[in-house]
Amino acid sequence: MAIQKATVVGAGQMGSGIAQTLAHSGIEVTLYDLDRSAVDRGIKLISTSLNRLVSRGKTTDELRLQLLDRIIPATDFDRTQDTELVIEAVTECMETKQRIFAQLDQICMPHTILASNTSSLSITELGSATNRAPFVIGMHFMNPVPIMPLVEIIRGLETSNETFERIQILSQQLGKTPVEVKDFPGFVSNRILMPMINEAIFTVYEGVAEPEAVDQVMKLGMNHPMGPIALADFIGLDTCLAIMETLYHGFGDSKYRPCPLLRKYVQAGWLGKKTGRGFYRYS
Incomplete structure (x- = not known):
């Protein structure tokens, strides 16, 4: 019905x-x-x-x-x-x-x-x-x-x-x-997406590249419609962190450890587009 x-x-x-x-x-x-x-x-x-x-x-x-x-x-x-x-x-x-x-x-x-x-x-x-x-x-x-x-x-x-x-x-x-x-942490979508976003943030954290460069590589080289750093801002960095924590604790695997920079931005209240500031600034 x-x-x-x-x-x-x-x-x-x-x-x-x-x-x-x-x-x-x-x-x-x-x-x-x-x-x-x-x-x-x-x-x-x-x-x-x-x-x-x-x-x-x-x-x-x-x-x-x-x-x-x-x-x-x-x-x-x-x-x-x-x-x-x-x-x-x-x-x-x-x-x-x-x-x-x-x-x-x-x-x-x-x-x-x-x-x-x-x-x-x-x-x-x-x-x-x-x-x-x-x-x-x-x-x-x-x-x-x-x-x-x-x-x-x-x-x-x-x-x-x-x-x-x-x-x-x-x-x-x-x-x-x-x-x-099936009922596993992150299901399919976020079990794949969030570790990619987390790794992108690690490249910024480790000084490999600036956020704009990371996003350009993924857009121009991998044909992504939006770069992972910009996408994290769009989703909300607090949401990204919560999902990474769920993956990390759910699987007990260090590969899901949230990037310290992600955690720091959330602690600062820089949650992305919804707060006007994340890895990018928004008017």
């Missing part, structure tokens, strides 16, 4: 992109965050994205208004009581995510699917915070969500076939290509 009502928990860049994508497919979406200002920022991100599509002739103003009408702001979990799917998109912290999943487990209908947009954390461990592990699954979107076609679908140890199939069908309805991966 097609999903008609969904909730997105976390109104940041990923959460707002997921909400926009769901609404574009005709799904009524509740966009939740802790306070109204965070939700308002999420709605503004969606509105800006839709305005850009209208200006480029990719959609109409009428459709833009219809999409916005399908997205309902919320600052409490009351509206999740009758939702069929919750997609969590909060900070990459297991303790925070487990607390949210435990709350949702008490509020949502017994058959509501709880999905996480986690980019590296264990779906099995998230499911253990609930009494509905068969209905817990990973649904890892790529950034920017409305544009990127991939969704990694991650089964936990107890995720049911029915849950997997419903999320696979939903992903296709959203115009995405779902790819099933």
Whole structure:
């Protein structure tokens, strides 16, 4: 049965992109965050994205208004009581995510699917915070969500076939290509991507090259659309560090050790594009 009502928990860049994508497919979406200002920022991100599509002739103003009408702001979990799917998109912290999943487990209908947009954390461990592990699954979107076609679908140890199939069908309805991966740290995407970014930062740390040079080598020599240093800034250096920590502790292998320079930038609050400064400066 097609999903008609969904909730997105976390109104940041990923959460707002997921909400926009769901609404574009005709799904009524509740966009939740802790306070109204965070939700308002999420709605503004969606509105800006839709305005850009209208200006480029990719959609109409009428459709833009219809999409916005399908997205309902919320600052409490009351509206999740009758939702069929919750997609969590909060900070990459297991303790925070487990607390949210435990709350949702008490509020949502017994058959509501709880999905996480986690980019590296264990779906099995998230499911253990609930009494509905068969209905817990990973649904890892790529950034920017409305544009990127991939969704990694991650089964936990107890995720049911029915849950997997419903999320696979939903992903296709959203115009995405779902790819099933096993529940290992970093899954496939970030197990490959993040060590490359980390190694690129090591080349800066060790004085091999400046960030601009590293990015040029990978763009011009390897045909990457964006250099790894610029990509790290775009993703958020705090997110990159959190994923590297997950890989490092999850596998116990020194090859995943986060670069000290990455750690230092995060400690300084230089998180990349979202804070105006990372390896590059942003106005």
